[in-house]
Amino acid sequence: MRLACVVGTRPQIIKAAAAWPALHRRHHVDLIDTGQHYDDEMAGHFFGELGLPPPSHQLGVGSGTHARQVAAMMDRLEPIVLDDPPDAILVFGDTNSTLAGALVAAKLELPLAHVEAGLRSFDRRMPEEVNRVVVDHLAELLFAPSEHAAANLRAEGIGRALSGSGVGGPAGSEVRVQVVGDLMQDLCAATLDAARDPASIRDAAPGAVAALGLVPGGYLFATVHRAENRTPGALREWLSLLGGLDRPVVLALHPGTHRAIDENDCAVPANVRVVPPQGYRTTLALELHAGAVVTDSGGVQRESAWLGTPALILRETTEWPETLEAHGGRSALVGRDLGRATAALARLAPLGAAARDATTRARSAQVAFSGAAEAIAESLETWLTR
Ligand code: UD1
Ligand code: UDP
Numbered sequence: 001m002r003l004a005c006v007v008g009t010r011p012q013i014i015k016a017a018a019a020w021p022a023l024h025r026r027h028h029v030d031l032i033d034t035g036q037h038y039d040d041e042m043a044g045h046f047f048g049e050l051g052l053p054p055p056s057h058q059l060g061v062g063s064g065t066h067a068r069q070v071a072a073m074m075d076r077l078e079p080i081v082l083d084d085p086p087d088a089i090l091v092f093g094d095t096n097s098t099l100a101g102a103l104v105a106a107k108l109e110l111p112l113a114h115v116e117a118g119l120r121s122f123d124r125r126m127p128e129e130v131n132r133v134v135v136d137h138l139a140e141l142l143f144a145p146s147e148h149a150a151a152n153l154r155a156e157g158i159g160r161a162l163s164g165s166g167v168g169g170p171a172g173s174e175v176r177v178q179v180v181g182d183l184m185q186d187l188c189a190a191t192l193d194a195a196r197d198p199a200s201i202r203d204a205a206p207g208a209v210a211a212l213g214l215v216p217g218g219y220l221f222a223t224v225h226r227a228e229n230r231t232p233g234a235l236r237e238w239l240s241l242l243g244g245l246d247r248p249v250v251l252a253l254h255p256g257t258h259r260a261i262d263e264n265d266c267a268v269p270a271n272v273r274v275v276p277p278q279g280y281r282t283t284l285a286l287e288l289h290a291g292a293v294v295t296d297s298g299g300v301q302r303e304s305a306w307l308g309t310p311a312l313i314l315r316e317t318t319e320w321p322e323t324l325e326a327h328g329g330r331s332a333l334v335g336r337d338l339g340r341a342t343a344a345l346a347r348l349a350p351l352g353a354a355a356r357d358a359t360t361r362a363r364s365a366q367v368a369f370s371g372a373a374e375a376i377a378e379s380l381e382t383w384l385t386r
Contacts, residue, residue, distance in 0.1 A: 001027045001384045004086040006077070008034030008061070008097030010042050011184075011299050014280060015092040015115065017050035018183040022373035023090075026381050030086065034073045034097040035060040039255055041277045049279050050187075063256075066096055066127060073100030081108060087384050088113055091135065092183075094128040102135040113380060115183065117142035118149030119298075119319035127227060128298075132319075140175050141383050143376055145182040148322060153177050178379055181370025184299055188306050189367035191284055196362050200285035204250060204275055212248040212273050217349075217358030220247050221290040222272075223297050225254035229314060229336070232264045237336035238314050242294065243269025244338040245345060249294070250286060252278045288362055291354035292345055305329050306367045309358075310348035312341050 003023065007016045016031065023029050033055035037043040047054060059076040061069060073096065081089070081104060089105035091098045092115045105112035117136050121129050136142060136158055144150040153159060159177035194200070198216045212219060222242060229238055239261075242249050249272040253261075261268070268274060278286065287293055287303050292310040295301055298320060304311040305323035311331035323329040325348075332344035349357065 001088070001381060002086045003027045003029045003088055003090050003380065004032055004081060004101075005029050005090045006032050006034065006097060006101030007055070007092065008036035008059075008073070009093075009095045010037055010046065010277070012092045012095065012097060013037075013043060013046045013052065014050065014187065014299070015183045017046065017052040018187040019092075019115070019373045019376060020052055022377040023380075026377045030057065030084075031055040032057045032077065032080065032101075033059065034077070034100065035062055036069065036073070036095065036097045038062055039277075041279075042255065045279060049281070069096050070100045070103070073097060074104050077101065077104045078108070081105075081110065085110065087111065088141075088380065090115065090380070091139075092116060094119065094132045094135070096127070096131065098135055099131040102138045106138045111141070111384070112139045113141040113143065113376075113383075114139035115143045115180075115376060116145055116149075117177065118144040118146075118151075118153040120149075120152045121317040121319040123317045125228070126317075129319075141379065142175070142177045143180045143372075143379070144177055145180070145185075145370075145372070146322065147179055150177050150179050176383065178375070180375040180379070181372035182302070183372045183376075184302060185306055185367060185370050186372055187280075188284065188303050189369045191281055192288070192307070192365060192367055194281055195285035195288050196365075198289055198359075198362060200282070201289050204252075204278055204282055204286055212250065214248060214250070215355065216289040216362060217291045217355035218248065219290060220245060220249045220292050220294050221286040222249050222251040222294040223254065223300050224251070224295070224314060225257050226296040226315065229296055230257055230260040232260075232266075234336060235260055235264055235266045239266055239268060239272070241314075241334075241336055241338045241341050242272050245294070245341060246271065247291060247351075249273065250275060250290075252276070252283065252286070288365065289358050291351075291358060292349040294341075301331060305331060307365050308361050310345075312344050312348075 061072045088111040091101040159175040293304040296314040334341040
């Protein structure tokens with residue numbers, strides 16, 4: 001089968017890389033990069049690091065308002081797809097690139113498959129939530145990472161959820177939901193051994209580790225990039241939260257957040273070391289050996305949960321509730337509230353136990369393999385040859 005696989009941002013390139021070997025074995029895949037992320041450390045680097053071939057089409061859209069960005073992506077994607085129509089368009093996650101790919105597929109009446117279907121934060125102020133809802137309602141083949149996500153789809157009247165790897169829905173049913181596991185979990189499982197050596201955190205931006213005297217369990221690893229955390233008030237609140245946690249923090253900063261900090265003249269607390277976005281393996285190592293992670297990233301939140309690293313989530317909602325303390329996980333929603341963050345850190349990663357905990361974790365963490373890539377590739381084949 002011929003698939004057009006649309007990516008554009010860091011997490012999508014990572015997800016596509018996790019799916020690539022299985023997709024490539026069974027299908028002819030055209031990788032189309034919208035160029036939503038364009039800095040080498042946000043995009044290009046990951047193709048090489050994770051063995052993804054260069055995209056067959058680079059749309060070069062770059063940054064802009066959401067309307068301009070999505071419109072430019074659609075405008076540049078449509079002729080490519082019209083020129084050589086694929087059997088299906090495959091999109092990942094919940095970004096503007098996901099939305100643009102889905103809208104082009106729907107408008108051209110091409111089959112659309114969505115990986116990471118069914119996630120809901122139930123907060124429509126999040127641009128990603130709007131994208132998820134629209135894309136899930138346009139897709140015909142929905143790959144949910146969990147039963148919980150599939151239940152969210154059922155609650156919206158989408159498809160008929162099927163567990164396991166079979167796709168055969170009711171006769172005549174065009175919309176199918178399948179629980180396939182999580183591509184990012186499988187990449188995490190495959191990369192874990194390369195991150196176990198504590199020396200691997202030294203690969204983080206030159207000098208940062210030495211400058212902070214980082215040792216396993218002795219630092220917090222942070223990433224921040226949600227739109228809600230880039231307003232001037234929010235920037236000051238979470239920077240002050242990081243300062244108040246009073247432990248060394250390695251902050252791998254998204255360039256958009258970096259720009260917002262600079263434009264608003266925000267002071268970075270002395271215990272916070274800003275480093276550029278890191279490669280995938282180094283990020284995993286920084287997560288594995290940290291005393292705790294502080295993040296608003298969906299991917300980093302999940303990786304911390306799989307690795308067993310405590311996490312403070314700089315949000316009030318999450319589309320990954322299974323990672324939370326209330327559901328047996330080790331992460332806590334703390335918003336931008338220092339009191340909640342301090343209490344959660346003391347509970348989940350007490351100073352006296354953090355080093356021992358990180359050392360044990362690095363030696364013994366096991367991440368289960370979900371088989372998502374193979375399930376997706378097989379399901380696409382069955383579905384498209386139906
Ligand atoms: C996007 C996604 C978000 C995802 C994140 C992953 C949307 C609405 N948001 O957010 O869901 O979690 O990617 O990282 O699609 N910039 C650069 N260099 C780059 C890319 C961006 O400097 O390579 C800066 C620009 O100033 C830009 C800003 O970051 O205006 C925001 O970029 P954008 O693509 O709009 O959204 P992200 O915040 O990256
Ligand atoms: N990541 C990375 N380098 C970094 C920060 C994150 O490689 O400096 C990886 C992280 O390990 C995860 C993915 O990027 O695999 C998550 O992407 P991001 O946080 O950009 O987006 P989200 O998951 O919130 O959509």
